[in-house]
Amino acid sequence: MTDISSILDRADGNLPSSLEKLFDLVRIQSISTDPAYKTECRKAAEWLVADLSTLGFEASVRDTPGHPMVVAHHPAGKANAPHVLFYGHYDVQPVDPLNLWENDPFAPEIKDLGNGRKVITGRGTADDKGQLMTFLEACRAYKEVKGELPCRVTILFEGEEESGSPSLKPFLEANAAELRADYALVCDTSMWDRETPAISGGLRGLVGEEVVVTAADRDLHSGYFGGAAANPIHVLARIIAGLHDETGRVTLPGFYDGVIETPTEIKAMWDNLGTTAEKFLGEVGLSIPAGEQGRSVLELTWARPTAEVNGIVGGYTGEGFKTVIAAQASTKISFRLVGDQDPQKIRDSFRTYVRSKIPADCKVEFHPHGGSPAIHLSYDSPLLNTAKDALSREWPKPAVVIGMGGSIPIVGDFQRMLGMESLLVGFGLSDDRIHSPNEKYDLSSFHKGIRSWIRIMDALAS
Known part of the structure; x- marks a missing residue:
C-alpha cells in the first residue's frame, strides 16, 4: 500500500x-x-x-x-x-x-x-x-x-x-x-x-403480486344475500390472514428455501449498533416488532424475507354507509427476498396457495408487478x-x-x-x-x- x-x-x-x-x-x-x-x-x-x-x-x-x-x-x-x-x-x-x-x-x-x-x-x-x-x-x-x-x-x-x-x-x-x-x-x-x-x-429482492377475486356478477344487497353469497373481501381476508403463522413466519410452502442465516459475528456487530425495537419503531409511533419472533429489528429489516400487504380494495368506501356485498375485491402484496430465494418459485407458491382458498364458484386473477432476486x-x-x-x-x-x-x-x-x-x-x-x-x-x-x-x-x- x-x-x-x-x-x-x-x-x-x-x-x-x-x-x-x-x-x-x-x-x-x-x-x-x-x-x-x-x-x-x-x-x-x-x-x-x-x-x-x-x-x-x-x-x-x-x-x-x-x-x-x-x-x-x-x-x-x-x-x-x-x-x-x-x-x-x-x-x-x-x-x-x-x-x-x-x-x-x-x-x-x-x-x-x-x-x-x-x-x-x-x-x-x-x-x-x-x-x-x-x-x-x-x-x-x-x-x-x-x-x-x-x-x-x-x-x-x-x-x-x-x-x-x-x-x-x-x-x-x-x-x-x-x-x-x-x-x-x-x-x-x-x-x-x-x-x-x-x-x-x-x-433484498422483490416480488409484487396483485390479486383480484370476483364472486357474484354484481354488487349484492347484504340483507337479501348476506350469509348465502360468497363475499370476495372475506375470501381475501382469509388468504391474507393465512400468510403468517402465530410466530410471524410466512406459511407458503418452500418460502424459506435459499434463505441464509446471518453469521453470529455479523448479528453481534448489528447488536452493538444500539438499535432497539423501541428506538427503531418509536420514530413511527410503534414499539412491538411484528415479524418473526426472536429476531432483532435490524435482522428483520436487513436479512429476513417478508410478506406484506400493501393495499386492499373492495366494497363501498365512500362517505356514509352502504350495505353491500362487493362483487369484486383486490389486494396488492409484496415479498422481500433474501439470500438465494427464487422470485419465480415464490410467485408460483403464492398463486398455488391463493387458488387453494378460492371457492369453486368464484374466480381469481393475478397481475405481476416485478420480480428480482436478492x-x-x-x-x-x-x-x-x-x-x-x-x-x-x-x-x-x-x-x-x-x-x-x-x-x-x-x-x-x-x-x-x-x-x-x-x-x-x-x-x-x-x-x-x-x-x-x-x-x-x-x-x-x-x-x-x-x-x-x-x-x-x-x-x-x-
Whole structure:
C-alpha cells in the first residue's frame, strides 16, 4: 500500500474548488421525470463529460431513447491493476412542493447548523450528485499528486434513475463488453451515522403480486344475500390472514428455501449498533416488532424475507354507509427476498396457495408487478473487507457492514448481466431529506467521502 498522505492533503486543499464544481452541477435542473427538463438533463451529462475530460478520462455522452448516459474510461498507472466500474446518476427528483423549501433548491450553499456541523443544501446534493462527485474529486487529487490512477476506471452515469431507469438494461446489454470490469463501485447509499461509515452487504429482492377475486356478477344487497353469497373481501381476508403463522413466519410452502442465516459475528456487530425495537419503531409511533419472533429489528429489516400487504380494495368506501356485498375485491402484496430465494418459485407458491382458498364458484386473477432476486456480497469477501479496513482508517469509528431493506436494481443488473460484484459505499445520512424539500448533504460526508475513495482505490490496487 502506497503512502497516500500527500494525496489526502491535496484533497483537503482542493476542497473549496471541489465544492464549486459540485455547486455548478447542482445548479443544473436535471429532473428526469419531467419532459420540460430534457435539455437540463443533457446539460448535466455534458457538464460531467467536460469535467471528466479535465481528469484525463476519455468521456462521451451516449444517447438513449430517454436521457443520455455518460461513459468514460481511464487507464491504470500500473499493469495488472484492478478494473473498477463506478456508477452514479446525475438526474434528480422534482422539487415540489416548492413553497416548503427554505432556499432555492437549485442555488446550493453552505449552511451552518451549529455545533460544528455544516451542510450543503440543494436538490441532488445527497442523491446523487454530491455522492458521485466524491469519487471524481478523489480521482482528481490522486492524479494531481501521482500523475496516474491506481486502478483502471470506467465511469457510468445515468440520467433516468429517478424515473425508473427505462434505458439502463438495454444500454447494459448493448455495451456489456465495454462496461464489464472486475467489480462495480456504487455510491448511492448511506452511512450508519455521522461518525460510522457503512458498507451495504446485501439488498433484498422483490416480488409484487396483485390479486383480484370476483364472486357474484354484481354488487349484492347484504340483507337479501348476506350469509348465502360468497363475499370476495372475506375470501381475501382469509388468504391474507393465512400468510403468517402465530410466530410471524410466512406459511407458503418452500418460502424459506435459499434463505441464509446471518453469521453470529455479523448479528453481534448489528447488536452493538444500539438499535432497539423501541428506538427503531418509536420514530413511527410503534414499539412491538411484528415479524418473526426472536429476531432483532435490524435482522428483520436487513436479512429476513417478508410478506406484506400493501393495499386492499373492495366494497363501498365512500362517505356514509352502504350495505353491500362487493362483487369484486383486490389486494396488492409484496415479498422481500433474501439470500438465494427464487422470485419465480415464490410467485408460483403464492398463486398455488391463493387458488387453494378460492371457492369453486368464484374466480381469481393475478397481475405481476416485478420480480428480482436478492443481492448479497459474501461477508468474508476480500472486496468487502478491503474496503471496510480502508474506511475504518478515515472515520472516527470503524466501518460496519449493514443490510438494506430495499432494492437497487442496477446492482442486480451488474451481477446478472455483467457478472460483477458490487461494493456499495455511500456517505449519505438518514436526515438528508432525499426526495423531499430541503435536501442536504453534510460537508463532512462530501469532504471525508473524497478522502475515503482515495483510501479505497489505493487499497484495492494493493
